[in-house]
Amino acid sequence: MPVGHAHSIKVHLVALPLIRWGLEQMVRGAHPQFEVVSTASVVAESLPLLERQPVDVVVLDLDGVDGVEAVADLQARVRAKLLVLTASHDLALLDRVVMAGVRGVVKKCEPPQILLKAIEKVHEGELWIDRGAAGRIFLEMARQKAAQRNDPQKSKIATLTSRERQTIAAVAGDASAPGKVIASRLCISEHTLRNHLTSIYSKLGLSSRLDLYAFATRHSLDKAV
Template sequence: MNTATDDQVHPIRILLVDDHKCMLWGLDRLIVSEHPRMQIVGKAGSRQEIFQALDAVEPDLILLDLDLNGESALDFLGDIQRRTPARVLVLTGLRDPQVHQRAILGGARGVLLKDVPAETILLAIQRVHAGEVWMDRSTMSRLLERLTSGSTGASSSGDPHAARIASLTAKERDIVAALVKKPGAPNKTLADSLCMSDHTLRNHLTAIYDKLGVQNRVALTLYAIEHQLAAGQA
């Protein structure tokens, strides 16, 4: 009931990153139109400008283009993650599923194509800021297919991930299995299916991320399939 008031008091602080002036201008106009729910706190068009901006402002979310003057932001996405707790939402013209997979596994909380409608960009910003992962179903399916068809699993006793996997509790394994079964389901739907609150689920997910060294739900789903964590579970 207090959502509108909270948004006015605490707007989503956004750092825009794109090397095309016209794209920056368009995104600027789009997000400014959402005031007071959203606020632009900085703009950047290169690696150097990103880190200069992060020294000056504290964004909640970074809307990040991957191709910056011929340099791939994937090469320093980890450095961005270490510099700021801001969530990264990739906005790209690249349609390569492998690039999208690298972005998600590198810590991005979502991937958007630049030709999506303006309303979709605004919705994705809100969802990612709220803690969700944003990825269209077709891209998610391609990533899962790519991984399951190309992965040999991790059943050998010398698997370096074995200790991490062994540290999961039975409840955490149930959560992972539910997530693999319904990879695109909202947190509330998963929580209801597991007979727990949304808050409790988020706490469990945070613990699972820490144990397995992943960044978000999509990375956890890919990790679980690659290492057959949900094999044999309902």
């Protein structure tokens, strides 16, 4: 089966240049099962590439310049399954990225074949995380659901995406700023800002920026995430 076959697993890589080069050589060397469709240094560069040509799996170096919020934003905006590569031993950080929607975590100390296997399994719909992480995440999700049942407002807030929370913080942090200014600060168009606000109003049961400012202040959503 040649590279580019419809049944190959299409991969996008996000890492700083030196790490990205090594990852690309590894994945390309495993053809025809895998195809590196595109690469980028950071999430912001990835989004337009993934909009033009969707892929099956995104492999992201978590030790690069992007934080958990960028990972959550990427997951919210693309259909691809996301797998992260890391040398971190911070269990809380790794749990957060999985809670944000990451389907797999591979440690850099593991053999290259493990990463290739993880890409395959994540593509097939499986989670690639260790049992300890799965147990911690299950308990945290159960705790959050219990808290949401006791507080309807928290339940609404839980439906917000990372990008929507960033939008709320930007709007509430400068309530008098015109939409054009807010959109510029978020590096989005005014049209996209209006779409975000429409979704936010619907989820939170609000009808105006004044309502949003009051809600954000009351629930501490006016701080940058």
